Amino acid sequence: MPQPADLIISNARVLTQDLVVPRAAAVAVRGTRIVAVGSAEDCAELKGPATRLVDAQQCTLLPGFIDSHLHLLWGAIGLGHAQLQAAASVADVQRLLREHDLAHAGQPGLRGQGLRYNIISERAQLDVVAADRPLLVTAYDGHTAWANTCALQQAGILNGGEPTGPNSVIVRDAAGVATGELREAGAMEPVRQLFPDPTAARQRELVLQAVQLLNAAGVTSVHNMDGDLEQMHLYQAMELAHEINLRVYVPYHVTPAATLEMLAAAAEMQSVRGAFVRGGAAKFFMDGVLESYTALLVTPYADAPHTRGDALFSLEHFIRMASACDRMGLQVAVHCCGDGAVRRALDGFAEIRRLNGPRDSRHRIEHIELIAPSDLQRFRKLGVIASMQTAHCPPDMLATDVWPARAGHDRWPLSFAWRALRTCGAHFVNGSDWSVAPFNPMLGLDAGLNRLPWAPGQPNDHLTLYQLLPGYTRDAAWAEFKEHEKGRICSGLLADLVLLDADLEQTTPELVKNVRPVMTIVDGRIVHGA
Structure with a gap:
């Protein structure tokens, strides 16, 4: 029996x-x-x-559902900020910030997140909300922020000062005064330091809240696309206390300032093999995003022909650090929005394979918002996973999104080229990139199913339900080496x-x-x- x-x-x-x-x-x-x-x-x-x-x-x-690209702690901490996703005007932003401030009285500073581009243009628009304490509002993608005058003054960058990291810009007016717009982490960091991190107890509380929301959306596993030992220890403590009903794959974030010696932390994270929390990967950011002109393109931006953007890693630097990760047996995931960044990562993976020899590495490129035609076949040849987020794609040209203008009409045929990559034999997995986009998998399916060409004669890259579901289940499990444990309903x-x-x-x-x-x-x- x-x-x-x-x-x-x-x-x-x-x-x-x-x-x-x-x-x-x-x-x-x-x-x-x-x-x-x-x-x-x-x-x-x-x-x-x-x-x-x-x-x-x-x-x-x-x-x-397995979300193959999500920022769990970043997103959780963001739950404590003013939510600006619904803002369509400066007045909306100001109202939402004031409402949040009233509900959280006594905070030394004010933060908002989720703002679309082309709404806030100058610090004075934030000064009317808070003139006597720091205020920082972050774009939905996390790659641009806008600060008020007080924040810029306290950070020492209002009338001078330089970004603290590469591929970052403190936007200034003709007189050299900061306008309030800060592009990429190196420009934002001086202002971010004005805001203390939540306590460990508060972080745990917010992560628990995020996990409950994810579970309610049907999400049972995530590939957490940033991480360090401190973050890993937080999740481990929650697993030991039976608090985390979510399987979390945590990479070590290799920053441009990281040294080979610092990869010892990645090795320590690699040794974590819990039922819910584990390591075994490294995450690089090759470039920024098209919206802020910080994504690396092969040819100049359509609406800014003086620039192709830039990268956080040169090819040589990436090969040096990523090849060390590969020798350690780590899976390498690389943020690449621009086609120039995608090419650089593929060039790096090809050289790493030559240096270290082939193995079942399942290295990944994240986002791939643009790709050059000559690079499509390289994903299959190199065994590189295409990890994409369908909800990132502007649904149509009526959307209030600056992305299509940045890329330009000539690049639209290979923008968010899900079908083209699949046709060329690339392994395709899907995710949300929360908190950049909502983590609800149904919205990801909706974006993939209902995508329309942006102009007559453009290819239709929409996918079918049967092409999309494996990217949230079977193929997503394969992308984290767990295909024999989850992702399918099998005895x-x-x-x-x-x-x-x-x-x-x-x-x-x-x-x-x-x-x-x-x-x-x-x-x-x-x-x-x-």
Whole structure:
């Protein structure tokens, strides 16, 4: 007599993401593992007196969503700032900042996040909200910020001073006075230092809040695209206390200032192999973003022909540091928005393979907002994963987004080239880049399903549901070397599951964004839903 299951979900439309048995009607769970997948009759044999039975009512059951690009701590800390995503005007920004300030009285400074470009243009627009204490507002992508006069004065950069890091700009007027716009980390850092980091207890509280929100969206695993030992220890403490219902893959962030000796921290993180928290990767930022002209392009920007942008790493510097990571057995992920940055990373990976020899490295390039035609085939040849975020793509030319003008019409055919990369045989995984974009996977599916060409004659890079789902499940697990543990609904794999409130296959593409999880299961435990 087989041991009874703890949970049986039946009457479901199970999309297993398993190529051998792609569909089923029921799933049984015992402990932390899936123990049966098949018909209702198959799983009913495992019913016992204490088995919980769930009628899925012909709704879709999927492997838990894996977000392949997310900033957990950054996003969590941002939950404590004024949320400016809905702001469409300067007046909106000022109102939202004042409302947040009123609700959080007594703070020595004021911060906002999620702002779109082309709204704030000068520090005076922030001075009217707070003139006597620092105020810093960050763009939705985190690569540009706007500060008030007080913040610039206290940071010592109002009338002089230089960025503290590469590929960074303190925008100044004709008289040399800072306008308030700060591009990239080296320009923002002097102002950021005015704002104390949340205490360890507060960080833990905010991460717990973020995990609960992620679980409610059906997310059960994330590839955290920044990290250090301190962050790793925070997640480990939460795992030991059984507080974190989310599997977190944490890389070591290799900054331009990092030395080979500092990679000892990456080795220490690599040794962490918890059920929920583990290391084994390194993250580089090759360039910035097109919006602030800090992404590295092959040819000049369409609306700024005097510049191609810049990079944080020269090719030689990247090869030196990334080849050391590769020799350590680390997976290397590289932020590359511009086509010049993508090419530099691919050139680096090719040289690293020559130096160290081929291995199952599964190195990755993140974002790939632009790519040159000659580089499409190189992803397959080098075995490099294309880690992209469908929600980053402006949906149409009516959107209030500066990105298409930065790239220019001639580059649109290979902008956010999801289909072209897939056609060339690249491994494709999907994510959100939260807090840059919402972490709701349904919004990522919506962006991928409903994308339209920006102009007549442009290729249509939209994807089908069956092309998108593996990037959130099976292929995302493969991208973190966990394909034998999760990402599919198969007997013996981890019981990370999400039950939706609709039959996804019968939902029209335009309505997919409205579908919601009714139950999320992590490690065999229901962490969201009744």
